[in-house]
């Protein structure tokens with residue numbers, strides 16, 4: 637069990653004038669989600685929110701100057717943990733009910749997960765340490781007690797809906813495969829695409845309980861045609877169109 641205290645549970649870095657990346661440095665890469673804060677003229681958008689080990693809003697309160705529209709790209713624990721911190725909570729209609737459950741039935745210890753889940757994660761190529769955090773958020777914290785903070789959606793979205801923060805508007809793309817209601821946010825004017833776990837530059841997970849390989853294949857074919865300039869993904873580093881095509885083609889070769 638880790639004994640070190642992680643004094644700054646969330647790290648953050650400005651990507652450009654409007655976009656800030658927030659992450660949980662003491663969380664294993666498997667569950668270390670990219671949390672994206674996008675500044676808008678009317679309000680800010682938060683795309684995914686981490687595990688909710690501690691409150692995101694309280695921990696980095698200085699980042700939240702405006703009202704926030706918090707979007708979950710899908711219901712998995714590493715993406716929705718601090719959704720409850722915000723008044724405006726958006727998720728795809730297929731996954732709204734899942735916000736009231738403990739996402740994926742797992743937690744911070746590998747022993748929290750089902751054998752089937754562990755098999756699937758192993759097959760994807762993730763190393764699987766016994767503990768998924770390398771430090772504690774505060775003295776006395778017991779990782780065995782972690783549960784994902786549950787919440788409700790204040791708005792559900794479907795394909796083609798818009799997330800509007802004033803000077804920036806993001807189109808919701810429904811991208812099932814990893815999960816049934818996975819979404820991405822597409823800003824056509826800038827070519828910026830927030831992809832959630834539909835695509836990222838790491839081992840993709842299509843063998844989870846409610847994943848669908850046929851859906852994932854369709855999603856990948858669709859993404860291949862998207863004229864992206866930059867992809868800010870749910871995990872790992874950001875990338876451009878060339879890398880997107882490589883990732884898609886690698887996946888399709890494996891599964892199609």
Ligand SMILES: [Zn+2]
Nearest residue numbers: 710712814833
């Ligand atoms: Zn996920």
